[in-house]
Amino acid sequence: MATLSEKVLTEAEKDSRTEAEETGNTEHVHPADASAPVLSVRDVRISDQAAGHEIVHGVSFTLTPGKAVGIVGESGSGKTLTCRAALGILPAHFEVTGGSIELDGNDISALTPARWTALRGATISAVFQDPASYLNPSIRVGAQIAEVVRVKKGLKRREAHRRAIELLRAVHLRDPELVYGQYTYELSGGMLQRVLIAAAIAADPRILIADEATTALDVTVQAEILDLLADLRERTGLALVLVSHDLAVVAQLCDEVLVMRQGEVVEQGPTREVLHHPRHEYTRLLIAEHEQYGLDKFLAVEAAKAAAAVEEDA
Amino acid sequence: MVRRVLSLTSGRIALVILTVIALLAVLGPLIAPDNPLATSSDTLADASGAHWLGTDYLGRDVLSRLLDGSRVSVLGSLEVALTALGVGAIPGILSVYFGRVFEWITLRLTDTLVALPFLLFAVAVVALLGNGITQAMLVTGVLVSPLFYRVARAATLAVARSPYVEAALISGASIGWVVRRHVWVKVLPPIAVALAQTIGVGLVIVSSLTFLGIGVQPPAPTWGGLLASDLGYLTQKPWAPLVPALLIMVTVWACNILADAIRDVSGEAGRALVNSRKARANRLADTDSDAHTDAAHVHAGGA
Amino acid sequence: MSTDPSQKAAGPVLEVRDLEVHYGPRRRRRRALHGVSLSVAPGETVGIIGETGSGKSTLARAALGLVRASAGSIVIGGEDVSAYGHRSWRALRRRGVIQYVFQDPLRSLDPDLTIEASLAEPLLIQGVSRQEAATRVRAFLSRVRLSDDLLDRLPGELSGGQRQRVAVARALVTEPRLVILDEPVSALDSANRVQILQILKELRADGVALVFISHDLGSVAGVADRIAVLYRGELVEAGTARDVISEPRHPYTRLLVRSAPTLHSAPADRAEREALRALLHA
Numbered sequence: 001m002a003t004l005s006e007k008v009l010t011e012a013e014k015d016s017r018t019e020a021e022e023t024g025n026t027e028h029v030h031p032a033d034a035s036a037p038v039l040s041v042r043d044v045r046i047s048d049q050a051a052g053h054e055i056v057h058g059v060s061f062t063l064t065p066g067k068a069v070g071i072v073g074e075s076g077s078g079k080t081l082t083c084r085a086a087l088g089i090l091p092a093h094f095e096v097t098g099g100s101i102e103l104d105g106n107d108i109s110a111l112t113p114a115r116w117t118a119l120r121g122a123t124i125s126a127v128f129q130d131p132a133s134y135l136n137p138s139i140r141v142g143a144q145i146a147e148v149v150r151v152k153k154g155l156k157r158r159e160a161h162r163r164a165i166e167l168l169r170a171v172h173l174r175d176p177e178l179v180y181g182q183y184t185y186e187l188s189g190g191m192l193q194r195v196l197i198a199a200a201i202a203a204d205p206r207i208l209i210a211d212e213a214t215t216a217l218d219v220t221v222q223a224e225i226l227d228l229l230a231d232l233r234e235r236t237g238l239a240l241v242l243v244s245h246d247l248a249v250v251a252q253l254c255d256e257v258l259v260m261r262q263g264e265v266v267e268q269g270p271t272r273e274v275l276h277h278p279r280h281e282y283t284r285l286l287i288a289e290h291e292q293y294g295l296d297k298f299l300a301v302e303a304a305k306a307a308a309a310v311e312e313d314a
Numbered sequence: 315m316v317r318r319v320l321s322l323t324s325g326r327i328a329l330v331i332l333t334v335i336a337l338l339a340v341l342g343p344l345i346a347p348d349n350p351l352a353t354s355s356d357t358l359a360d361a362s363g364a365h366w367l368g369t370d371y372l373g374r375d376v377l378s379r380l381l382d383g384s385r386v387s388v389l390g391s392l393e394v395a396l397t398a399l400g401v402g403a404i405p406g407i408l409s410v411y412f413g414r415v416f417e418w419i420t421l422r423l424t425d426t427l428v429a430l431p432f433l434l435f436a437v438a439v440v441a442l443l444g445n446g447i448t449q450a451m452l453v454t455g456v457l458v459s460p461l462f463y464r465v466a467r468a469a470t471l472a473v474a475r476s477p478y479v480e481a482a483l484i485s486g487a488s489i490g491w492v493v494r495r496h497v498w499v500k501v502l503p504p505i506a507v508a509l510a511q512t513i514g515v516g517l518v519i520v521s522s523l524t525f526l527g528i529g530v531q532p533p534a535p536t537w538g539g540l541l542a543s544d545l546g547y548l549t550q551k552p553w554a555p556l557v558p559a560l561l562i563m564v565t566v567w568a569c570n571i572l573a574d575a576i577r578d579v580s581g582e583a584g585r586a587l588v589n590s591r592k593a594r595a596n597r598l599a600d601t602d603s604d605a606h607t608d609a610a611h612v613h614a615g616g617a
Numbered sequence: 618m619s620t621d622p623s624q625k626a627a628g629p630v631l632e633v634r635d636l637e638v639h640y641g642p643r644r645r646r647r648r649a650l651h652g653v654s655l656s657v658a659p660g661e662t663v664g665i666i667g668e669t670g671s672g673k674s675t676l677a678r679a680a681l682g683l684v685r686a687s688a689g690s691i692v693i694g695g696e697d698v699s700a701y702g703h704r705s706w707r708a709l710r711r712r713g714v715i716q717y718v719f720q721d722p723l724r725s726l727d728p729d730l731t732i733e734a735s736l737a738e739p740l741l742i743q744g745v746s747r748q749e750a751a752t753r754v755r756a757f758l759s760r761v762r763l764s765d766d767l768l769d770r771l772p773g774e775l776s777g778g779q780r781q782r783v784a785v786a787r788a789l790v791t792e793p794r795l796v797i798l799d800e801p802v803s804a805l806d807s808a809n810r811v812q813i814l815q816i817l818k819e820l821r822a823d824g825v826a827l828v829f830i831s832h833d834l835g836s837v838a839g840v841a842d843r844i845a846v847l848y849r850g851e852l853v854e855a856g857t858a859r860d861v862i863s864e865p866r867h868p869y870t871r872l873l874v875r876s877a878p879t880l881h882s883a884p885a886d887r888a889e890r891e892a893l894r895a896l897l898h899a
Contacts (some may be wrong), residue, residue, distance in 0.1 A: 074806040075777075174898075189669075218668045218832040223876035224894070227887050245806045248835075248878035275880055287880065289807045293814050293839025295877045298862040477725035478735075481787065484681055485739035486711030495738070499729045 038104050038206045038239050039063040039086060039124070045098030046081050046090065056081050056263045058099065061256065065206060066233055068240035070250030070271070072286065073260035079243050082260075083209045086241070087126055088116050104206060121152050125205040129212040131192035135184045141195045142168065142180025145202055152203035167198040172228055190221035194228065201232065208232070211243040226253055247286040248294070251275060259283050318579035325575035331568035335388060342384035348375035350382035350535050360551075367557055371547055376540070380558060383535035388565075390451050390529070390536070391516025395509050397455020402462025403505050407497060409463075410470045411489045424460040432457055440528050447520070450529030454519050458512055465508050469501040503577040510573035514566030537562050629656040630694055630795045630826040631680060631715075637688035638675050649675040651850045653689070659794065662817070662827040664837030664858065666873060667847035673830050676847065677797045680828075681717055682706040694794060711743055713791025720800040722780035726772040732783055733768040739791045753790060761786040761816055778809030785816060789825075796820070797828040802836050814840055835877035838862060846870045868896045 039062070046056035056078040061069050071079040084090050086101055088108060101108045104123050111119070128134065135144060145167055146160040155163060161180075168176035171194040184192060193213060200208055210229060214222035230253055232238050244250050250257055250271075257274045259267040259282060266280040278284045290296040319325035354373035361368045367376040402424075409417045436453045443449045473479060479496050487495070520538045523529040537558045544554040638650040650672045657663050667673040678684040680691060682701065690699045694714050701709065709715075716739075719725035726735050733754060740750040758765060761782040772780055781801065788796050798817075802810040817827060817840055829837045837844065838858060845855040846869065853867040865871045872893040875886045 074808065219835070219878070220668055220832075220872055220876045222878070223890055227890060230887065246878055247807075248880050248882070251880055252878060252882045285811070286807050289811050290835070290880050293811065294835040295838045295862060295874065295879045296881060297839055298859055299874075299879055299881050477719040477721065478727040480683065481717065481719065481725055482738060482742070484683075484710055484715075484717045485713070485742045485791065486707050486709075487738075487742045488707065491742060495730075496727050 035064055036105075037062040037064050037102070039241075040102045041082070041086065041099070042101075043099035044082065044085060044096060044101060046078065046085055047095055047097040048093060049095055050093040054097065054263070055094075056085075059258065059260070059265055060099070061258060061268070063207060063239045063241065065237040065239050067256075068233060068242060068254040070242045070244065070254035070257045071260060072244060072247050072250050072257060074245055076262070077260040078263040079260050080211055083126065083211050083241060083243055087120065087124060087209065121148065121200075121203040121205060123205055124207045124209070125200040125203070126209040126211060127193065127196045127200050127213045129215050131189065131196045132184055134196055135192065137184045140181050140183060141187065141192075142182075145195065145199045148199050148202040163202070164198075167202055168195070170201070170232075171195070171198045172224075172231075173198075188221075189217050190224060193217065193221075193225055197225070197228065197232075201236075201238070204236075205238070207239045207241065209241040209243070212245070214249065215244065222249070229253060247283075248290055248296075259286070319572070319575045322575045322578060324571045325579070328568045328572035328575060331564060332572065335384075335565050335568070338381065338384040339388035340385070342381035346375075346378035346381040348378040350374060350378040351533050368551065368554065370540075370543060370554075376554070376557070379535035379540055380537065380561065383537050383540060386447060386534065387517055387520055387537040390447055390520040391513045393448065393451035394455045394458065394516035394519065395512045397452050398459040398462050398512055399505070399509060401456055402459030403466040403501070406463040406466030407470045407493060407501060409467050410474045411493070420463065424463045427457060428460050430457065436523065436528055445528060447529045450523050451516070451520070454516065454523075458515065461508055461512070462505065465504045466501050469504050470497055473497050473500045506576040507573040510566075510569035513569045514562075517562050517565060628695065629658050629692070631655070631657040631828070632692040633676070633680065633689070634692075635689040636676070636679060636686055636691065638672070638679055638684060639687045640675075649850055650679070653847070653850075653852050655845055655852070655855070657795065657826045657828060659826050660821060660824040661843065662821050662829060662841050664829045664831065664834075664841035664844040665847060666831060666834055666837065666844060668832055670849075671847045672850040673832075673847050674799060677717070677799060677828070677830055680797060681715060682710070713739065713743060713793050715795045715797070716788035716791065716793040718784050718788045718796065718798040718801050720803060722777060722784045722804065723772065725784050726780060726787075728772055731769050731771060732775070735772070735783065736768075736787050736790060739787060743791060757786055757790050760789070760819070762812065776809075778805055778812065781805060781809065781813055782816070785813065789820070793825065795826045795828070797830065799830045800832070800836075801829070803831065803833070810836075833877055834862065834873045835879065838877075846873065868893050872897065 041062070042060050043058045044056065044060070045054055045058055047054045059078075059082050063069055071082065073079045081090065081094065084094075085096050086103070086108075088111065090096070096109070103111075103119060106115070106119070108116075135141060142161070142164050145164040146157075149155050149160040149163045149167075150157070153160075153163070165176045165180055168179050173179045173191065173194055179187070179191065179195070187195065197208075197213075208229070214225045217225065226249065229240060229242070233240055233253075240253065242250050242254055247257070247259075251274075254271055257267075257269065257271050258265050259274070259280065261282050267274055267278065267283045274283060275287065278287055320329065351374065354369065356369055357371055357373040367380070370376055370379070405420045409420045435457060436450065439453045440449055443452075473496060476496075479492055482492050482496060518538060520529060520536050522538065540558040541555050541562065544551070544558065547554065633653060633655045636650055636653040637648075639646045640649050641647050653672075653676060655663070655665075655676075665673050665676060675684055679686050680693070682698065686699060690697055692698065693709065696709065698706070698709065726732075730738075733751070736754045736757070737747075737750040740753060741747070745753070754768070755765060758768075763779065763782055763786065767775065767779065767783075772783070775783065781804070785798075785801065788798075801817075802813050805813065817829075821827060821840070827840075829841055831837050834844070841858045843856065844858050844861040846853050846861065846867065848867070848869045854861060854865065854870045861870060862874055865874050872890060875890045875893065
């Protein structure tokens with residue numbers, strides 16, 4: 001990663017900070033405890049009880065409001081299981097067999113089903129890969145968001161309708177009133193994913209897990225969704241867990257990166273650190289994929305040029 | 315295919331039974347101890363050394379009638395099934411490939427066949443072609459063919475637009491090649507199930523037509539005909555219908571388990587059977603990708 | 618890889634001129650492609666980039682004769698195929714000049730055929746004897762880094778990466794001069810992606826022309842010599858990979874470059890993307 005210019009990154013960081021200051025101060029939902037972790041995962045181990053062996057061998061990270069953690073790994077690396085454990089929706093006969101998960105101060109192993117119901121949506125929420133399969137095709141999408149608002153926030157029908165439209169606007173859908181009355185088949189994949197994000201943030205959760213949420217989308221649409229998540233994070237202090245098989249997707253948005261392979265965290269650290277000084281061979285492969293075969297092959301040169309230009313200006 | 319069917323216990327049982335039935339059909343008339351049409355004064359006799367299964371209401375030997383009737387019964391039901399297969403399944407498969415005109419015409423024809431009253435059609439055809447078991451079975455076969463047409467067409471449609479068929483076409487394959495190589499294997503199991511059912515139905519229809527004097531003429535014995543006549547003398551010989559009924563049941567049952575066995579060893583299901591152990595091992599690795607359920611749960615908080 | 622070296626020098630393997638494709642019944646005809654021109658030289662790799670519905674798959678299907686063009690011409694290996702009927706297409710395909718790799722490696726292999734049967738199929742269609750087909754399939758496996766013991770397995774027993782390599786191998790056993798690949802690496806993770814791209818690079822060295830279709834500039838950047846960008850059925854930009862990526866002219870291309878996930882993304886890109894989206898929607 002010697003080609004990656006430190007200068008560019010620091011510049012970029014400055015940019016993002018000013019941007020955050022400009023846009024972020026308007027509506028912080030949970031300003032009181034900005035530094036207390038909303039999710040802390042400590043040495044979590046997950047086992048398949050039927051087969052009798054451990055699949056995830058110890059994952060740890062903490063998430064404070066407005067922070068984003070990325071988990072990268074191939075299919076079967078245990079990244080999805082880790083997320084599902086945090087959501088309390090592990091598949092049948094999978095169990096957390098070690099470590100602890102704390103959700104907004106609650107140890108999840110002690111949660112009753114009723115407490116879980118209260119926490120899901122209101123504290124932790126998630127979006128997944130195939131948006132169409134999570135929406136009922138015979139109900140207008142707006143009504144499905146309004147339902148979440150009515151159940152979780154106890155709003156009346158009319159207020160729920162208004163709130164649902166607000167949410168659709170918040171996820172940058174161009175004509176929220178029109179989208180409210182549409183069915184799933186009338187919307188594109190990117191729009192459906194926005195609708196799902198709207199439903200996921202309907203009850204003002206503090207954590208949003210995006211598990212391969214952009215994998216099936218066109219790159220331009222993927223960038224739109226990632227921008228939307230970055231925007232939500234800045235505006236509302238939403239903490240993000242971003243799961244992807246692509247290191248670049250995660251690097252674009254996250255402060256911290258975990259690289260998982262076969263249930264093991266092989267590399268973990270601040271994004272910049274991981275990109276610059278990858279220690280594990282697998283991380284190097286992930287980076288090499290972009291440098292040899294991706295746009296980085298051309299852009300690295302461009303970025304270096306730009307950095308040189310900036311230096312000259314200064 | 316045959317080897318894989320034989321690897322299943324149910325497949326072996328079915329094939330053994332069907333072999334016995336086939337032998338009955340071939341040898342039955344030859345090994346019948348008495349003349350199946352010869353009447354005697356000894357009517358409705360119980361089983362004895364002379365008449366192993368007793369005699370019927372005209373004093374004819376039941377065992378001889380059963381054996382002699384096997385050939386007509388089995389051949390009849392086979393005729394029904396094969397006619398239905400030819401008239402139904404083949405156009406069903408081709409309807410997907412032979413263009414819109416062929417598709418439209420065959421679809422309307424099957425609709426018409428479904429709508430035709432069975433008896434009326436049967437009587438009309440017999441009046442046209444003359445009365446006989448072959449004509450009657452052809453009529454029946456044609457009338458059940460819409461089932462085969464629909465089953466074959468549905469199965470073909472599912473395969474026809476799959477990428478591997480397109481890949482074959484891109485390599486220059488003809489429609490015949492695609493059907494033989496890719497379509498047939500997927501269409502066979504549902505057709506086999508339909509075929510087994512139809513053979514059973516055929517056995518019953520042979521007898522019901524005999525009632526009406528269509529097809530087999532009364533003195534000639536069939537399994538169904540025996541059953542029908544025995545049913546009239548329940549008070550005198552309550553156990554008499556049991557033997558022909560059992561024969562019909564066992565044949566139909568064997569056909570059905572054979573159909574099930576074929577379905578189990580072919581296509582996706584066959585692979586599942588062969589790989590069930592492997593799949594179990596692989597499931598561990600695949601859990602990462604099945605994050606499909608429960609999302610609504612997360613969003614609505616269990617609403 | 619071409620058997621006849623004189624053919625190689627004979628100009629482009631694929632030449633598409635002013636291609637026009639329409640879909641749907643007469644009254645609700647929808648234009649899928651408009652005035653698309655493109656040429657692919659032997660041994661050249663061309664990337665075709667476009668979003669869902671941009672017409673990139675239609676272009677591939679037209680070049681394979683699976684979709685009829687309403688205007689324009691398609692020339693494959695010097696043969697004008699624009700007016701070809703079913704029979705002529707089949708004859709052309711049977712010579713194995715042009716091949717195709719599908720996006721979804723699971724559905725593009727017949728689940729009931731062993732890997733060997735799938736791989737031998739294009740050869741058998743050509744009329745090669747069973748024995749010879751088996752030998753050629755075996756000889757070919759190492760090129761796609763697959764071992765012999767996969768041959769009697771079914772596609773369901775292979776991993777996604779292995780399946781895609783089988784799909785690539787099936788397209789290559791007939792030694793085609795042109796292979797069109799539709800999102801060949803989109804469904805794969807990093808390790809398998811790199812492996813497939815490596816195999817494709819080797820093919821190019823053998824003189825096979827590749828057309829690489831994708832929605833992601835990033836996935837073709839490393840292998841393509843030239844890149845063409847399709848937007849709403851029209852070719853809006855074409856040039857060498859370096860030019861298209863470093864100096865994109867059309868706003869959509871610029872959006873593509875800014876949207877592709879890279880390790881060098883900067884927050885400033887976000888504002889630029891926003892501006893480009895607004896521009897494209899106007």
